[in-house]
Amino acid sequence: MWSSLAASTLSSTHRGRETVISSRWFKGFTIALACGLLAFPATSAAxxxxxxxxxxxxxxxxxxxxxxxxxxxxxxxxxxxxxxxxxxxxxxxxxxxxxxxxxxxxxxxxxxxxxxxxxxxxxxxxxxxxxxxxxxxxxxxxxxxxxxxxxxxxxxxxxxxxxxxxxxxxxxxxxxxxxxxxxxxxxxxxxxxxxxxxxxxxxxxxxxxxxxxxxxxxxxxxxxxxxxxxxxxxxxxxxxxxxxxxxxxxxxxxxxxxxxxxxxxxxxxxxxxxxxxxxxxxxxDFIFDVGSMVETSTGTTLPVYNAIDATASPAQLAAINASLARAPEQINFLSELYGPYPFDSTGAVADRAAGVGYALEVQTKPHYSGGFTSGDPSIDVGTQLHELAHQWVGNSVTLETWADIWFNEGWANWSEWYWQFLENGGDDPAAIWDDLYATTPAEDWETAPALLDGDPANLFHFFPTYQRGAMTVQGYREIVGDQTFFAFAKAIQSQFGHGNVSTAEFIAAAEEASGFTGARLELLDDYFQQWLYGETRPTIVPDDFGP
Ligand SMILES: [Zn+2]
Structure with missing residues (x-):
């Protein structure tokens, strides 16, 4: 999911520390309750x-x-x-x-x-x-x-x-x-x-x-x-x-x-x-088109189903078509990064649905709602990369619980950083990391990506879920180096593809892929604990791992 509103409402939706404490109690209670319910059928089966x-x-x-x-x-x-x-x-x-x-x-x-x-x-x-x-x-x-x-x-x-x-x-x-x-x-x-x-x-x-x-x-x-x-x-x-x-x-x-x-x-x-x-x-009422593209990593021809709101003005239509024209190259960029495209078709839906204000990575057909107030249909080419990246990270390898949402959004956001840098004139992800680490206000670090204060209202909270999630990924890349990192990006697809991954499973896989042992492995584990579960700004940074 991607919302341009999320970034602008960041400070107003931040939750205070009192809420953090009470929601932790709440969370502990519900887990205990669910375990009790799940224990019942096991007894019955025996x-x-x-x-x-x-x-x-x-x-x-x-x-x-x-x-x-x-x-x-x-x-x-x-x-x-x-x-x-x-x-x-x-x-x-x-x-x-x-x-x-x-x-x-x-x-x-x-x-x-x-x-x-x-x-x-x-x-x-x-x-x-x-x-x-x-x-x-x-x-x-x-x-x-x-x-x-x-x-x-x-x-x-x-x-x-x-x-x-x-x-x-x-x-x-x-x-x-x-x-x-x-x-x-x-x-x-x-x-x-x-x-x-x-x-x-x-x-x-x-x-x-x-x-x-x-x-x-x-x-x-x-x-x-x-x-x-x-x-x-x-x-x-x-x-x-x-x-x-x-x-x-x-x-x-x-x-x-x-x-x-x-x-x-x-x-x-x-x-x-x-x-x-x-x-x-x-x-x-859509302009509906069935086309095709070749996924270059496998040579597979994929059907492409595009639906554009029929009321789009000529200028809106031209802009949407310009973004859609880049979707095949984006899919092939991502298939080089993550391995073969995981599904049998692709496409997009550019609708005119006022009051929504976000895009969603619907499987095989990312949905773009149009402007929040006007409903004017549009597809931002960077957002398109984000939603296409989700086909691998989110849709094929899917979060295990909703508290693992940082995995979906962190990887999709990092994918966009990486694509923008290589293909669209954006900043180096390492520079984005440095800037966010230096300038993000202290209170934004108080919500841990894999905890979200136990509050479902924080699921799509921009800094912890999207930015800190992507920083965790980019930091890991800097720690283990590109060769290990890009092999890992493919390995999580082959290990967890068409399934789910929990934060704990992700950390275990990332640690194994690092090849680290001893104190270095312990430091990497501390890195993930701080970056995903810590409720203050992490102190462990890639430089701590040496050149
Ligand atoms: Zn997303």
Missing amino acids: APGGQGYGKPSDGARSLGDPLLPQLGNGGYDAEHYRIELDYDPGANRLDSAETTMIATASQKLREFSLDFQDDLEVSSVEVDGRAAGFSAEEATPDLSDDPDVTQPMKLVVTPHPSTRPKAGREFTVEVQYAGQPQPITDPDTSIEGWINACFPFDPPQTCDGAFVVGEPMGSQSWFPSNNYPTDKATFDTLIRVPNGSTALGVGELAELTEHADGTSTWHWTEDDPTATYLTTATVG
């Missing part, structure tokens, strides 16, 4: 009667995230989603919708939950083809004291006793629903999820559909899922819209079917593992 055939138990309604314990569900692992939407862009309404999740149970389930807001009306839930009980429940604990922040919800499913999922067995959940999806307001007051794509910010507005982005939790505004980054799955996204509207999903366009009633179904398929926060179902 009961007489064999694993999965003993007494059924309830799946946990949390995966114990340090910042967002409201998200994720235990007791099963999602493998595939088929999402079918019948969408009316004029009314911004899902006339009908059906999401089918194929999952494997890890315990015998009397009850389990999915992450799903209750703005949409669920008409039926079936488990393995048999009607199941269901209810909407608030996730716990409360996400925020601010009444404008959306409280995450759960769809709790109680299968008929004859179709209770059994440990190790695959099962299918089919949810039918309809209504008007609502955007989600995050703890930092930004919006995400199903956003009616309108401009300008102040009425009267013109609207043409939906700008659909989901970091960290927006996907639960439009389809039920296990909405947590570690439960990646493959996706079929089928969206029926009036002819003339363009509908977009993750992955490749498998089929475009015209119906007799003046509507068409856009069927997108993504067969690489995809985190739910990287999905989309954006619909609008």
Whole structure:
């Protein structure tokens, strides 16, 4: 994600030390609670009667995230989603919708939950083809004291006793629903999820559909899922819209079917593992183009799906096309850095969605929302590099918990520093590092990237997540030298690609790659502890490691 607003609101969103202390207590409590929940099914599985055939138990309604314990569900692992939407862009309404999740149970389930807001009306839930009980429940604990922040919800499913999922067995959940999806307001007051794509910010507005982005939790505004980054799955996204509207999903366009009633179904398929926060179902009046590019590290030809808001002025269109024309060279720059492009297609969505103000690295199709007030569509070429870098760092190698967000954003931001320097007349990353280390005010160092004061409102806080994250990467580069560093940049892709990495796993991999031993290795470990977990300006700098 990249927001030009984040940098400008940095000082106003800084949290005081009192908040730090209280939120630490809060965090400790939620972790203990989640562990308690997770311990329950383990006991059950060991009961007489064999694993999965003993007494059924309830799946946990949390995966114990340090910042967002409201998200994720235990007791099963999602493998595939088929999402079918019948969408009316004029009314911004899902006339009908059906999401089918194929999952494997890890315990015998009397009850389990999915992450799903209750703005949409669920008409039926079936488990393995048999009607199941269901209810909407608030996730716990409360996400925020601010009444404008959306409280995450759960769809709790109680299968008929004859179709209770059994440990190790695959099962299918089919949810039918309809209504008007609502955007989600995050703890930092930004919006995400199903956003009616309108401009300008102040009425009267013109609207043409939906700008659909989901970091960290927006996907639960439009389809039920296990909405947590570690439960990646493959996706079929089928969206029926009036002819003339363009509908977009993750992955490749498998089929475009015209119906007799003046509507068409856009069927997108993504067969690489995809985190739910990287999905989309954006619909609008777009100039839609299917092209191709050659990924030079493998010689693979990739389809390129570009969608530009149809109301773009000739000047806006020319500027967007100038940025898009550089995307293939940027992808090849990144594939030299990180290894082969991890997915089977690429593209971009330049929409006109006022009130959003950020870009998001939607898998295979980075989304650009346009100006916050005007909605004017644009793609900054540096931001484009950032979102394309996320396809490797973020989308293929994905954070393990939301407290690891510095990994996604630190690497993407560093990638942009590096590209700007080599290809676009920017400063040397080493000089950026020196400048930030010398000039960043003391209070900005008080938020540790891998802790974020335990406050989800700090997830996209510019200095700790983006700048200090990138400094940690650049500092490591200076410590180990370019040869080791660039081999490591590729190694994390081969080691963690199409999966997840925690901060601890990252540090362990970086230390191993360094080849350091003894006191030098201890100093490197202290370096990472200070830079990622320290709540003051780190004292260990690359110069401490000698030439
Ligand atoms: Zn980003």
